[in-house]
């Protein structure tokens with residue numbers, strides 16, 4: 001028999017879901033800011049998994065993924081427990097910005113501490129109430145700073161279990177990404193909890209492909225863990241990459257891309273042309289190696305050295 005799930009001062013009965021708010025601090029006008037959390041506690045025992053979005057406040061497409069995942073799950077038929085956080089950085093979310101009010105990047109302050117900066121306190125809150133309760137986490141991101149990303153998982157591909165989960169998720173690409181100190185993924189790993197990081201689309205948009213791949217991917221992982229019975233089938237298997245590189249422009253100007261997200265390019269293909277404002281060609285960006293386009297700038301106005309296109313080399 002499944003027991004009730006106690007979290008952050010609330011009790012969720014088996015076979016039910018509950019919407020909660022975890023107090024994350026106060027505005028200087030004294031209003032309490034809460035991190036929204038939906039606990040879907042299954043009628044049957046099973047693993048506990050978290051799915052979180054908008055740890056960077058302007059990367060909002062994951063918020064819609066979380067909504068769709070919650071809608072797709074019936075607690076009466078769920079095995080285990082889903083902790084769903086549509087907006088982690090509420091401060092940044094309401095301000096349309098990646099950062100916290102003190103310009104700190106929340107995803108550099110994990111595992112945090114109870115009495116540190118606001119970023120550190122929120123990180124600590126998440127580690128205490130969410131990460132420490134889970135067997136697995138999925139953290140949803142989008143491109144930052146006028147960039148868009150092909151839906152992709154970034155994870156430690158040297159871990160066979162994680163690599164298998166990447167294939168289960170079914171995004172077009174899985175990219176090996178070493179753990180970055182201070183990130184939620186790093187702190188979770190240190191606590192023994194693997195975490196998949198999903199990157200897709202652009203900031204401040206509900207990108208349709210990002211939402212579709214993200215929702216299907218989370219549901220597939222939950223199905224793989226035996227928590228739910230149905231998930232969308234994978235149409236095209238995930239491709240793997242261990243190396244990626246941003247191509248930068250050697251001249252300032254106006255950039256025109258010749259390739260799209262997901263496109264495969266051969267070595268020495270021209271991927272973008274930078275012109276001056278009258279249309280005269282300043283430089284051409286050519287791929288040194290072959291690969292797949294996994295991200296690009298959305299801002300056509302570039303300075304010398306700006307990142308234009310993100311290319312990943314596919315595994316043999």
Ligand SMILES: [Zn+2]
Nearest residue numbers: 056059141142
């Ligand atoms: Zn992010």
